[in-house]
Structure formats: structure tokens, C-alpha cells
Amino acid sequence: MSKVMRIAGREFASTALTKGFIIGALVVPAVILAIIPLVGILAASAKPPAVSGRILVIDRSGEVLGPLSERLSEESIRERRQEAVRRAGEFAAGALGGMGSQLTGSTEKALEQIPVPRFTLESLGPDADIEQAKGRIRAQLNAEGDIAPEDRVLAVIEIDADAVVRSSDADAFGQWQPFFRPKLNSEAVDEIEAAVAWSIRERRYAVAGMDREAIRELDSVQQRAAQEITEKGEQDDTSGLTSLVVPVAAMLLILVATFTGGQYLLTTTIEEKSSRVVEVLLSAVSPMELMTGKILGQMGVGLSLLIIYNAIGIVALIAFSVTGVVSWQLVLAFLVYFVLAYFMFASMMAAIGAAVNDLREAQSLMTPVMLFSMVPYFFFMPVIRSPNSTLSTTLSFIPPISPFIMIMRIATPEPVPGWQIAVSILINLLGVMTLLWFAAKVFRVGLLMYGKPPNLRTLIKWVRMA
Amino acid sequence: MDHAIEMTGVRKTFGPKVAVEGMDLVIPQGSLHGFIGPNGAGKSTTIRMIMSILFPDRGELKVLGKRSAVESKDRIGYLPEERGVYKKMKVGAFLAHMARLKGHDAGSELTRKVNDWLEKIGLPDVSRKKCEELSKGMQQKVQFVSCVLHEPDLLILDEPFSGLDPVNMRLLRDLIREQHEAGRTVIFSTHVMSQAEQLCDHIVMIHNGQKVLDDPVQTIRSRHKPEGVWFEPYHADREQEALAAVTGVPGIAEVRRVDGRLEARLDAGVEPSEAIRLVAQAAPMASVELHRPGLEDIFINIVTGGSASADDRAQLRAALRDIGGDA
Numbered sequence: 077m078s079k080v081m082r083i084a085g086r087e088f089a090s091t092a093l094t095k096g097f098i099i100g101a102l103v104v105p106a107v108i109l110a111i112i113p114l115v116g117i118l119a120a121s122a123k124p125p126a127v128s129g130r131i132l133v134i135d136r137s138g139e140v141l142g143p144l145s146e147r148l149s150e151e152s153i154r155e156r157r158q159e160a161v162r163r164a165g166e167f168a169a170g171a172l173g174g175m176g177s178q179l180t181g182s183t184e185k186a187l188e189q190i191p192v193p194r195f196t197l198e199s200l201g202p203d204a205d206i207e208q209a210k211g212r213i214r215a216q217l218n219a220e221g222d223i224a225p226e227d228r229v230l231a232v233i234e235i236d237a238d239a240v241v242r243s244s245d246a247d248a249f250g251q252w253q254p255f256f257r258p259k260l261n262s263e264a265v266d267e268i269e270a271a272v273a274w275s276i277r278e279r280r281y282a283v284a285g286m287d288r289e290a291i292r293e294l295d296s297v298q299q300r301a302a303q304e305i306t307e308k309g310e311q312d313d314t315s316g317l318t319s320l321v322v323p324v325a326a327m328l329l330i331l332v333a334t335f336t337g338g339q340y341l342l343t344t345t346i347e348e349k350s351s352r353v354v355e356v357l358l359s360a361v362s363p364m365e366l367m368t369g370k371i372l373g374q375m376g377v378g379l380s381l382l383i384i385y386n387a388i389g390i391v392a393l394i395a396f397s398v399t400g401v402v403s404w405q406l407v408l409a410f411l412v413y414f415v416l417a418y419f420m421f422a423s424m425m426a427a428i429g430a431a432v433n434d435l436r437e438a439q440s441l442m443t444p445v446m447l448f449s450m451v452p453y454f455f456f457m458p459v460i461r462s463p464n465s466t467l468s469t470t471l472s473f474i475p476p477i478s479p480f481i482m483i484m485r486i487a488t489p490e491p492v493p494g495w496q497i498a499v500s501i502l503i504n505l506l507g508v509m510t511l512l513w514f515a516a517k518v519f520r521v522g523l524l525m526y527g528k529p530p531n532l533r534t535l536i537k538w539v540r541m542a
Numbered sequence: 543m544d545h546a547i548e549m550t551g552v553r554k555t556f557g558p559k560v561a562v563e564g565m566d567l568v569i570p571q572g573s574l575h576g577f578i579g580p581n582g583a584g585k586s587t588t589i590r591m592i593m594s595i596l597f598p599d600r601g602e603l604k605v606l607g608k609r610s611a612v613e614s615k616d617r618i619g620y621l622p623e624e625r626g627v628y629k630k631m632k633v634g635a636f637l638a639h640m641a642r643l644k645g646h647d648a649g650s651e652l653t654r655k656v657n658d659w660l661e662k663i664g665l666p667d668v669s670r671k672k673c674e675e676l677s678k679g680m681q682q683k684v685q686f687v688s689c690v691l692h693e694p695d696l697l698i699l700d701e702p703f704s705g706l707d708p709v710n711m712r713l714l715r716d717l718i719r720e721q722h723e724a725g726r727t728v729i730f731s732t733h734v735m736s737q738a739e740q741l742c743d744h745i746v747m748i749h750n751g752q753k754v755l756d757d758p759v760q761t762i763r764s765r766h767k768p769e770g771v772w773f774e775p776y777h778a779d780r781e782q783e784a785l786a787a788v789t790g791v792p793g794i795a796e797v798r799r800v801d802g803r804l805e806a807r808l809d810a811g812v813e814p815s816e817a818i819r820l821v822a823q824a825a826p827m828a829s830v831e832l833h834r835p836g837l838e839d840i841f842i843n844i845v846t847g848g849s850a851s852a853d854d855r856a857q858l859r860a861a862l863r864d865i866g867g868d869a
Binding site: 355356 | 590593594595596612615616618619620621622624625626627628629630631639640642643644685688
């Protein structure tokens with residue numbers, strides 16, 4: 077056992093105590109975390125250019141121009157933006173708790189930096205020729221540089237005569253149509269379209285004798301922030317976190333840790349084989365001891381990553397005053413399913429590493445392994461939405477993807493039947509033993525085989541030979 | 543006392559290819575055995591089976607009295623033909639790691655031994671250098687140290703001299719002799735038969751997976767008597783006269799030039815001491831010496847049944863010298 081641990085120790089040290097790993101595992105996430113607020117600041121400071129110009133309006137109904145002018149005024153646009161942010165903040169606070177409130181604060185600050193467009197409405201009268209109006213945009217396209225920004229025609233709006241008051245012989249209201257200059261800022265387009273639609277609706281209410289304020293009040297249903305009742309009292313609702321963020325994060329963490337360890341295992345095995353140090357090692361330890369040591373060493377690397385990233389996650393949750401999202405049962409399940417997933421994928425990686433001569437040759441044998449790793453991505457939405465559906469339950473019993481599916485199911489608020497957890501662990505243990513057995517055979521024969529890279533049939537031949 | 547190695551009827555195949563067949567071998571403790579044979583003869587496969595890196599399909603094998611080398615790996619030092627180092631590891635750390643894998647205790651004693659050995663092989667300042675910073679020859683010496691650092695009872699060296707310059711070859715030869723004199727059993731394989739002749743006290747010749755010779759060097763020498771006399775005429779400008787004179791000596795079958803040297807081949811049954819006397823008297827000579835068959839000649843005789851023509855022998859000899867490894 078001491079030799080296995082010595083191999084594991086060297087494997088861990090040669091991977092985790094290198095500049096490359098430390099930079100990859102610690103510095104890169106730290107830099108990303110540091111960059112996120114910086115990006116916010118930079119994005120805010122890189123203000124988009126203010127949009128200003130004329131909007132030509134042909135209001136054949138004679139009803140819309142008034143409210144449209146008011147709606148597209150600078151002051152009105154600014155007020156609406158603030159209101160939208162306030163509502164988004166309320167929603168985020170409901171879904172993500174304290175984290176949501178903090179996000180809203182920073183979004184408000186960022187939005188303040190975005191300039192409000194300045195539109196000048198020019199009414200062409202109800203009988204104006206639409207082609208003439210469009211011609212004014214066309215005429216300006218060839219002389220962009222000579223036109224002052226406020227004189228640029230941004231759009232032509234044509235509103236049908238019966239857009240507000242339906243004709244007695246028509247089944248529906250009339251329509252309206254915008255014509256924009258090319259490459260107009262999309263926010264400006266949205267703003268104009270929403271304002272016209274709003275103005276037409278407002279006039280329809282008025283003509284129908286309805287009180288628009290009364291309708292708005294009737295439409296508006298206010299909700300106070302949702303609360304969760306826990307043993308210790310009440311706290312902001314975390315169902316958004318527990319039903320979406322935590323399951324996906326748990327699955328991704330296991331996936332990242334498993335594949336990081338597995339990838340390093342593949343690389344070091346190929347390195348030992350290609351540098352011919354492997355036969356020297358085999359004079360001191362058996363192939364099984366060597367493989368076990370390497371797998372354990374790289375498991376240490378995967379676990380280190382898990383500990384680092386989990387610690388960051390837990391610190392973040394505490395910082396945002398979110399508690400009760402991660403239970404000890406989840407942590408335990410996390411460790412169990414990580415170990416099971418890791419052993420299965422590491423066995424495959426060790427076998428592939430021993431079988432090939434260089435990383436390039438490993439690619440073709442890696443394809444089925446990579447396909448397995450994609451499965452959790454394909455199914456995470458249906459599994460999270462219905463953790464106890466037939467699909468979720470079936471996927472839970474198929475190694476080697478089972479650990480990723482199970483951890484997502486366990487992390488959701490919906491309880492997973494205990495027998496399914498027990499059966500999935502048993503099936504995965506069987507998977508681990510089968511793959512270790514296969515890998516040990518390939519490892520033993522493959523380590524000393526050089527030359528033509530093997531295909532699956534050759535690997536099976538080696539297993540029979542060993 | 544147990545033998546270092548005992549093999550009985552060992553057979554190893556790789557698919558349809560028979561790598562080793564019917565190998566019976568006994569290597570006593572404390573001996574210095576040379577495995578010789580050309581490329582693909584089965585030397586490395588035999589050694590890998592001794593090391594339990596490969597396992598025989600059939601037959602029995604005992605190493606240091608145990609049923610397999612797995613049980614006595616810590617008592618064996620092994621330098622494989624396909625050898626390497628951890629390139630990014632420091633030399634001292636690499637040697638300590640290998641020694642600890644062989645059961646050596648960690649600590650200052652191990653550090654001292656590593657430094658002593660590095661000094662002994664002429665690399666006193668490399669302990670903190672990365673292995674990849676060393677030349678191939680230096681790496682090879684470091685690898686040799688990794689085989690002996692844990693003071694094994696049995697030392698197995700597969701083609702230990704390949705890639706070394708003459709100075710380092712001599713150094714390694716001296717170190718191998720030193721290990722042997724310290725009472726260790728040493729087995730080494732080589733395709734350069736002269737190296738085995740210089741170093742070993744026992745030769746095992748392998749050809750096509752089978753043992754074709756297994757004798758002490760002295761026995762081989764006495765069994766294979768000289769077959770000719772090498773001579774060098776004193777007057778280089780009168781070589782033809784000297785050749786004619788030697789050709790007429792009774793008991794001389796033919797005179798020929800082999801590898802740039804003149805050789806008078808003896809008739810069967812001629813006493814070599816008498817032949818050398820007669821050749822020396824036939825013409826003025828700068829030097830005259832008996833041509834004892836080397837291992838190379840003996841190998842060629844064995845594999846050809848002694849019936850090869852001079853050209854065939856020359857071709858075989860050239861082939862033996864060209865090859866660089868074993869399977």
C-alpha cells in the first residue's frame with residue numbers, strides 16, 4: 077500500500093504543485109471574479125452613442141400623435157427605464173434572495189450611464205404621401221456627413237386611419253407600419269415601436285370611454301417578496317437557487333473535477349509511456365499498483381478543485397446571506413457520486429493513456445468518453461424540471477452518466493426515493509469494478525506496446541491476452 | 543542456497559509469434575551472466591519475464607527463491623532497454639523517489655547515498671538539476687544509479703552500454719564489476735558480444751527465442767580452439783612473398799584477409815602451437831598470434847551449423863554489428 081501511496085503522492089505533486097495547475101485552478105477563476113465587476117465598470121464607461129433625430133409621423137387617424145409625442149419625450153423614456161429596473165429588481169429579489177437585490181443595485185448604476193435617446197417628432201399630416209416621406213430617408217443616405225445629428229430622419233411612421241376607431245364595415249382595427257433608416261440602434265427601434273403601440277392602445281381606451289388609469293390599476297397585481305419558512309424563522313425564497321442553480325452547479329462541479337483529474341491522468345500516463353520511464357517503474361511496482369496510485373493521485377487533484385470551488389461557492393452564499401441551500405446530505409452525496417464518477421472515467425482515461433503513444437492518438441479513443449460527458453448537458457433541463465420522471469429515473473441507473481444525473485436530482489427540492497439512491501450507488505459500484513478490471517488489463521498490456529495505435533478490437537484482444 | 547534465477551520450460555508468445563520457447567536456465571547467486579544474441583532473439587522478453595513485467599504462457603520461473611519477481615522486487619535492480627526518466631523531476635528527487643519505491647527509507651542517509659553515487663559517476667552537481675537538462679549519456683548513468691541505490695541482491699541490466707561513449711562505457715564496466723565483487727548477482731544483455739566476453743564469467747546465447755549456448759566463458763574458450771593464425775609481414779612491400787610462404791606451410795588450409803587482417807586458416811586437427819611456430823618461421827613477421835574464435839564466431843557457427851561460406855559469415859557478422867537492440 078505504501079508504494080501505491082508513494083505513486084499517488086508523486087502523481088498529485090507533479091500535477092497540483094505546478095505553476096500551470098495553480099494558475100489554472102486558482103489564478104484564472106480569481107482573475108475572472110476580479111474581471112466581472114471591472115467589465116461592468118468598463119461596459120458602463122463605454123457609453124453607447126446617444127441616438128437623436130427626427131421621426132416623421134403620418135397619423136391618418138389623427139388620434140395618436142399627441143400621446144406618441146409625450147411617450148417619446150426624453151423625460152418619459154427615463155422614467156420608464158427606472159420603473160423597469162425597479163420591477164426587475166423585485167423579481168430578482170424574489171428568485172435569488174439577497175443576491176438579487178445586490179444585482180439590481182449594480183444594474184441601476186449601469187443603466188444610469190446609458191444615454192437616453194432624443195427624438196423629435198415631425199407630423200406630416202394625415203394626407204401626406206408615404207413615398208415622399210421615405211424619400212427623405214433615402215436622400216439622406218448619400219449625404220450622411222453633411223447632416224446634423226438632430227436633423228437625421230430615423231424613421232417614418234404610418235398609422236392607418238382606422239387604427240384607433242374601427243370602421244363600421246371592418247372586423248378589426250387598422251394597422252400601423254414603421255420604416256427605419258438602415259442600421260438604426262436596436263434599442264431606439266424597440267423604443268419607437270413600443271411607444272407607437274402604447275399610444276394607439278391609450279387612444280383606443282379613451283375612445284371606448286375607458287379610464288386608462290383604472291385599467292392599469294386593475295391590471296397591476298403587487299406581490300411582496302416571497303418568504304421561506306424555516307426552523308429558525310423566515311428568509312427570502314431560495315427556490316430559484318435550490319431548483320436551478322444548485323443542481324446545475326453540483327453537476328458541473330463534479331463534471332469539471334472528474335474530467336480535470338481524468339485528463340491529467342491521461343496526460344501523465346502517456347508521458348510516462350513515451351518517456352519510457354514506465355518500465356523502470358514496473359520494476360518497482362506492479363501495473364495494478366501503478367494504475368491505482370495514479371488514479372488516487374489524480375483523484376486528489378480533482379478533490380482539491382472541488383474543495384477550492386465549493387469553498388468559493390459557500391463563501392459567496394454566506395456573503396449574500398443565503399443559508400440552508402446546501403445541506404450535509406447534499407455534500408455527502410456530492411462526495412460519493414464524485415468518487416464513483418471519477419473512478420469510472422479515470423479507469424477509461426488510464427486505459428487510453430496506456431494504450432496510445434501520444435495525445436494525438438488518444439483523440440479517437442476519447443470520442444466515446446467525451447460523448448458520455450455530454451449526456452448530462454443534454455438532459456439537465458428535463459431532469460431538473462422533473463427529477464422523478466421516468467427519464468430522470470432511467471438515466472440515474474446508467475453508468476457512467478448516473479452520478480451526474482443523481483447529483484442533480486438530489487440537489488433539487490423534490491425528494492429522491494431512498495431505494496433509487498441505494499440502487500444507483502450499487503450500479504455505479506459495479507460500473508467502477510467493471511471499468512477498473514478492463515482498464516487494469518489494458519494498462520498492463522498497453523504500457524509496453526509501442527507502434528501502431530490500437531482500436532477497440534485490439535483493446536479487447538489485449539484484455540483477453542492479459 | 544537458492545539460485546538467483548531458475549527457469550524451466552518457459553514459453554512466451556505474442557499472438558502467432560513465439561518469442562521464447564522451452565527456456566531452461568539456472569543462474570547461481572553471485573555470478574555475472576551475459577545474455578547475448580541478435581535483435582529479436584528473445585533476450586529482453588526473457589528479462590521482462592524474470593522481472594514479472596511479462597508473464598510466461600507456460601513453464602516455471604523462480605527469482606531469488608520466490609515464485610515471481612513481484613515478491614522480491616525490492617531486492618532487484620533493473621535497467622530496462624527502454625529506459626527513461628521523469629523529465630521535469632530533479633535528478634536527486636528522481637533517484638530518491640525510485641529508491642523509496644524499492645523500499646529504501648527516506649531521510650538523510652538516502653540523500654547522502656544519492657550524492658555519493660552522483661559523485662561516483664562524475665555528476666556531482668546535478669542533484670538539483672532537472673533530468674531533462676542532462677545529456678542522454680548522463681541520464682543513462684543516473685538510471686544506472688537508480689538500479690543500485692537500494693543495494694539489490696540481483697542486478698539486471700538490459701543493453702546497459704548502448705549509447706555510451708568509450709569513457710563512460712569503461713566507467714560503467716568498472717561499476718558493474720564492483721557490484722559483482724560486492725557479491726551481487728549481475729545479469730546483463732548485449733548484442734555487442736565483445737562486451738560480454740570482457741565482462742562475464744558465464745554466457746547465455748539466445749537465438750530465435752531458444753537458448754543455444756549456456757556455459758562459463760572458460761569452457762567456451764577451451765571448447766572452441768583457435769581456427770587460424772593472424773600474421774603481419776615485417777616488410778609491407780613484400781607481402782605477396784610472405785603470403786606465398788605461409789600458404790605453403792603444412793597444416794594451413796588457406797590464407798585470406800578478414801577485416802583488414804591476414805589470417806592463415808588451419809586444417810582440421812592441426813595443433814595451433816605448432817602452426818604458429820611454422821608461420822613465424824615462413825617469412826619475416828612483425829606479429830603472429832593465434833586467432834581464437836570470439837563469441838561472434840561461435841554464435842555464427844552455432845546458428846549456421848558451421849557450414850557457412852566466408853561471404854555468408856561476413857554478412858552475418860556485419861548484420862550482428864549493425865543491430866542496435868533486442869525484442
